[in-house]
Amino acid sequence: MSSGDVRLVRILLVGDPQCGKTSIILALVGEEFPLSVPPRAEEITIPGDVTPEKVPTHIVDFSSQEQDETTLSEEIVKANVVCVMYDVTFEGAFDRVVSYWLPLIRNSTAGGLPKPVILAGNKCDLPYPVETQAQRVQELLNKFTEIETGLESSAKDMHNVSELFYFAQKAVLHPTAPLYAPTSKQLKPDCAEALKRVFKICDVDNDGILNDQELNDFQIRCFDAPLQPNALTDVKNIVMRNTETGVERDGITVEGFLFLNKLFIQRGRHETTWKVLRKFGYSNSLTLTDQYLQPMFSFQPGSSVELSKTGYQFLTDLFNKHDKDGDQALSPLEQEDMFSVCPDFMWDDQLVSVTVETNNKGWITMNGFLAYWSLQTSVDYTYTAQFLAWVGYPLTW
Structure with missing residues (x-):
């Protein structure tokens, strides 16, 4: 929107x-x-x-x-x-x-x-x-x-x-007004938090840096056009000249990402930041819109709702993104990292442990993760839709 x-x-x-x-x-x-x-x-x-x-x-x-x-x-x-x-x-x-x-x-x-x-x-x-x-x-x-x-x-x-x-x-x-405080010349807290969520979603490999591919994917997602190589270089140079930790390992950090958006606003280009925020579901009050969180599906009475192949692939990629140690299970810290872009934890660990597959430590496995969201979708698809929206599924509804 x-x-x-x-x-x-x-x-x-x-x-x-x-x-x-x-x-x-x-x-x-x-x-x-x-x-x-x-x-x-x-x-x-x-x-x-x-x-x-x-x-x-x-x-x-x-x-x-x-x-x-x-x-x-x-x-x-x-x-x-x-x-x-x-x-x-x-x-x-x-x-x-x-x-x-x-x-x-x-x-x-x-x-x-x-x-x-x-x-x-x-x-x-x-x-x-x-x-x-x-x-x-x-x-x-x-x-x-x-x-x-x-x-x-x-x-x-x-x-x-x-x-x-x-x-x-x-x-x-x-x-x-919702984005920037002219007196302090800083992004407002709600704006900064929203942009941190956007950064986290776009950081596909979850290393705390947007590399060239991630920056290009972000540009395409938000502005329907790729970044030119010289534009990438220019962006990094601007960030390096104005921040100490905005560029690391030839990528943009969250500090650099926030600086760029502050610079857009200071230069009167706040529509750029708004375009980003709205691509990720935000309204003018910097809350996710009802349309984004609770999409309306049209289906016949008595029909069931299931995850699509694309949905399963997204959840698989999401699991792997947060399974940093590669043990095919999400530890409490890894779960906390995954839900950091959500308003709160979107499941009950005790319920998960007795409902789907976990490892010997009680941590949800890949199979358990996919099974949980498959079950949740059949019971209440709106809850799955909210989760997918919060963690950044590229919504097309």
């Missing part, structure tokens, strides 16, 4: 009277500067088939002439992202953003997730103090972490009109 759990993007434009937000909306729709501007633009729907992410987008205008503050707060709550616009030529406009608009948005969403904000200085076709403005915007970006980006715009010369709505949609579909 390319857009996580988002089915619709609702963009709300707010700002002081005469800041030009209605003109921006009409300029987007008419592809030219509007000669006649009403107090408020009608709600506009952009069909999903004309957007890059294939997600419908609603654009909502707010007018203090026609609506009150209660309605404004309600619209803020309903919106997925708020574009705060101000007139760069009006000296007090920026102060209003700081003293009124941003606190209002925070107060309207108190107790919930922060509402992403796009800051737009409009009427940049007219003279204004550029350097002072840029400095103040940067200070605001550092202070208010919900601001995804700041840009200048002009409906009159069509400057950044479509870009404004592109960044607004991006802030919803590829939000920065």
